Amino acid sequence: MRRVNRRWGVVSLPKIGDVTFRWSRPLGGTVRNAVVSFDGVAWHAGFGVHASVTTPETHARPDTIVGLDRGVKVAVAMSDGRMWNRTFTRPGQERDLARLKSKAGRQETACRKLGAKTSNRARKVRAEIARTEAKIRNRRRDFVTWAANRLCRQFATIKLERLTIGAMTATAKGTIAEPGTNVRQKAGLNRAILDKGWGMFEAALANRARTTGTRIVKVPAAFTSQRCSHCGNTDSNNRESQATFRCGSCGYQANADVNAAINVRDAAEAAPPLTGRAVRDRSHSAPCRPPTQRQQRMALEAGIPHLYAGEDVNGRSSRATAAAGRSRTAARPTTTTRSATTTATSSCPATCGCTRSSAPRRS
Numbered sequence: 271m272r273r274v275n276r277r278w279g280v281v282s283l284p285k286i287g288d289v290t291f292r293w294s295r296p297l298g299g300t301v302r303n304a305v306v307s308f309d310g311v312a313w314h315a316g317f318g319v320h321a322s323v324t325t326p327e328t329h330a331r332p333d334t335i336v337g338l339d340r341g342v343k344v345a346v347a348m349s350d351g352r353m354w355n356r357t358f359t360r361p362g363q364e365r366d367l368a369r370l371k372s373k374a375g376r377q378e379t380a381c382r383k384l385g386a387k388t389s390n391r392a393r394k395v396r397a398e399i400a401r402t403e404a405k406i407r408n409r410r411r412d413f414v415t416w417a418a419n420r421l422c423r424q425f426a427t428i429k430l431e432r433l434t435i436g437a438m439t440a441t442a443k444g445t446i447a448e449p450g451t452n453v454r455q456k457a458g459l460n461r462a463i464l465d466k467g468w469g470m471f472e473a474a475l476a477n478r479a480r481t482t483g484t485r486i487v488k489v490p491a492a493f494t495s496q497r498c499s500h501c502g503n504t505d506s507n508n509r510e511s512q513a514t515f516r517c518g519s520c521g522y523q524a525n526a527d528v529n530a531a532i533n534v535r536d537a538a539e540a541a542p543p544l545t546g547r548a549v550r551d552r553s554h555s556a557p558c559r560p561p562t563q564r565q566q567r568m569a570l571e572a573g574i575p576h577l578y579a580g581e582d583v584n585g586r587s588s589r590a591t592a593a594a595g596r597s598r599t600a601a602r603p604t605t606t607t608r609s610a611t612t613t614a615t616s617s618c619p620a621t622c623g624c625t626r627s628s629a630p631r632r633s
């Protein structure tokens with residue numbers, strides 16, 4: 271790999287040959303591996319580098335704490351009253367996507383023999399869908415990493431509601447015998463929830479916390495939107511509308527999402543459950559599990575190269591290199607699910623050399 275000039279570099283890859291790429295940011299470490307990927311818009315060359323950065327013991331601003339409320343209308347509301355939001359879909363893009371997808375569906379079913387060749391037109395339509403979706407995904411990732419970076423630098427402790435996104439976005443369809451109600455409305459809400467990228471935001475927070483020493487705490491989400499953060503009165507009537515909260519008991523009035531964020535901040539940290547691994551592992555630490563495929567995909571989309579234990583570019587065990595440092599992609603983060611390579615990230619507290627995030631989960 272060499273740099274041609276300020277803007278361009280050339281990397282020679284096995285089986286591919288020399289690849290020229292835009293040198294979009296400083297490397298910041300020793301190159302360990304390369305990932306070449308296509309995200310529907312462009313090709314990316316990502317480099318995993320070994321930068322000897324470790325998670326600091328204490329945050330640069332100790333004793334700072336914030337509660338976050340993730341919402342559909344406002345992506346993130348903070349207990350200090352700030353609200354961050356962004357729309358990821360440009361006007362017209364949703365309509366374009368719907369049109370393209372129905373077109374692709376038609377092409378798929380139109381008198382096509384099983385295993386028949388995909389037509390050039392169908393391929394073009396699919397590429398256009400991928401391109402549009404990648405653009406939306408990129409905007410979302412930009413927002414979540416931006417927000418995670420700011421929050422982790424500003425606060426030593428970040429509290430989130432524990433959300434079961436999978437359960438929250440379950441379909442309302444029901445069964446043929448017992449059809450559900452408001453199916454289309456629920457589908458729309460599901461789309462809105464998934465569009466805000468809550469899960470990716472969590473992954474991005476955990477990733478950034480590794481370098482700032484921020485503690486991420488999840489608290490039970492129940493009643494955070496109904497409880498008055500001033501007097502503690504909990505009533506479903508307290509919420510006057512989507513945006514305003516008015517306490518029926520003390521008259522406290524605030525933005526509903528900010529009120530919820532304050533509740534999250536003040537919520538007691540849940541004690542670790544005395545079942546499962548907490549009990550089992552008390553005497554000896556069990557090896558951490560490798561991340562699931564889903565976790566890996568989420569991490570990748572958040573710009574985090576998630577890695578298997580014991581994997582390395584050169585085929586060596588990564589245990590030797592797992593001790594310090596994190597790997598990051600340089601020259602634009604890799605974005606697709608089509609990633610190929612790995613190195614050591616950081617820091618399982620145990621010595622198993624796995625790559626679970628080092629953000630402490632429990633108090």
Ligand SMILES: [Zn+2]
Pocket residue numbers: 498499500501502503517518519520521522
């Ligand atoms: Zn009150």
